[in-house]
Amino acid sequence: MNWQSWSQFLAMGGYGLYVWGSYAVTAVVLVAEIVALVMRRRGVIESLTKYYAARGRNHETKA
């Protein structure tokens, strides 16, 4: 085990800002991408549902 205590782990030998700044931003970016993908999928399904519903209604009135 490399670390004797939590505070040692967080401090990273004095480089804590740099190491955790890197890891944290990476985590934020990747999580943001996942969230964006989930929201995109929901948005697509929602808009297509509305699109087909509108088209369905149009076809009914035409027929």
Added chain:
Amino acid sequence: MSTSKRFSWFHFSSPQTFYPLAGRMQPWFAWLAVLFCAVGLYISFFVAPTDAQQGESYRIIFIHVPAAWMSMFIYLLMGFWCGVGLVFNTRLSSMWATALAPTGALFTFIALWTGALWGKPTWGTWWVWDARLTSELILLFLYIGFMALQAAIDDQRRADKAGAVLALVGVINIPIIYFSVQWWSTLHQGSSVSMKSAPTMAMTMFAGMIIMALGFWMYSIAAALSRVRCVILERERHTEWVMAEIGGRT
């Protein structure tokens, strides 16, 4: 005599057949990503020892190098599939290239960001305009340009092909990034990892880096699969099968 169904290599090259396959594959790659990243992170913090020269700041390598590798690798794949779409006129190839781009751009950003945060304690500067950093920055602009060009053109086929030309023109940047540390004496260190000889770093560090790289790779595949499914739904909205797919949800 039973009817034998000849396996066609091109069976999954249509959006309709690829969509469900992507849906089935995506969770596997997502979990593999979680697994590899978990193991990689464990190694990076709890197994790999402190570096003699750089202290703990070197631990950024476990993100920086895999992200840089992915940024270049994804661009090459994007260029490849753009080329296939351009030559063979296959819609799915272009869709896949479009799906890869944002993930590649994000990894390029991560590589640049973590590189800056690593450079400050080790070199004393956040940024330097040497060949490798400059060409990696250019790579980010190439990704953004690709996405902007495709977004600006309304006609989908034209957008795919124009993006393909741009992506292929930009491929020349990748060897520049990779070989820049050999061609020029730069501030960025040379490669410690090569295909021909043993790595010049401790095995635990090397293992951690490779496993994180695998994790990022699995993540990229999972993200791209997820994105290509959205792209397929968006672009194939006029087909029966998409209507059925969406209809089955309401």
Added chain:
Amino acid sequence: MIRALGWVLRRDLLLVFRRRGDVVNALVFFVIVVSLFPLGVGPETSQLRNMAPGVLWVAALLACMLSLARLFAPDHQDGTLEQMLLAGEPLVILVMGKVISHWLVSGLPLVLIAPLLGLQFDLPADALGVLCVSLLIGTPVLSLVGSVGAALTLGVRGSGALVALLILPLYVPVLIFGAGSVGATAAGTGAEAHLLLLGGFLALALVLAPWASAAALRIAME
């Protein structure tokens, strides 16, 4: 084929000659931008001398990029481009002719006026010479690579900013070695390597860019 190239070249130059404003545009932009910098950063000569290669090269780059708007767009609007695509001649040759005419109008004048502007920045004579040579080799590369961007964004709304986004990353190596050559001469370390690399870029661009532009034009026009 050479005749076709000559024909396109002659037509483009004739059109520019009739609207001489186009020639002057790039040139005036170059001169004005370069002249703004001493006004902005102050007249201290050592600072200006350091900045000069970069400023002159960036201004040349921007002037070239601005003039890309008249490379394909006017022909596209009046239907000539469509005729060029239907012509029996290889599109690559016709594109090459247009790029040469673009360079003659928007690149070469910059090369010729650069020494005068370099004097504004107190550049020594040998640096001025290298500046001219670097621009002479580099501006054709800018025209060639720029033609790819112009072809890709033909008729797209908001194409001005988009061309900049697409082309500037590809311009960066030319800028680095072009400005670097002048800087190296001023510092005394010799500009050979830079100029040779620029020559390499020119060779690469001559081979690849017309082909990529022609492909992009076909994509834009189908």
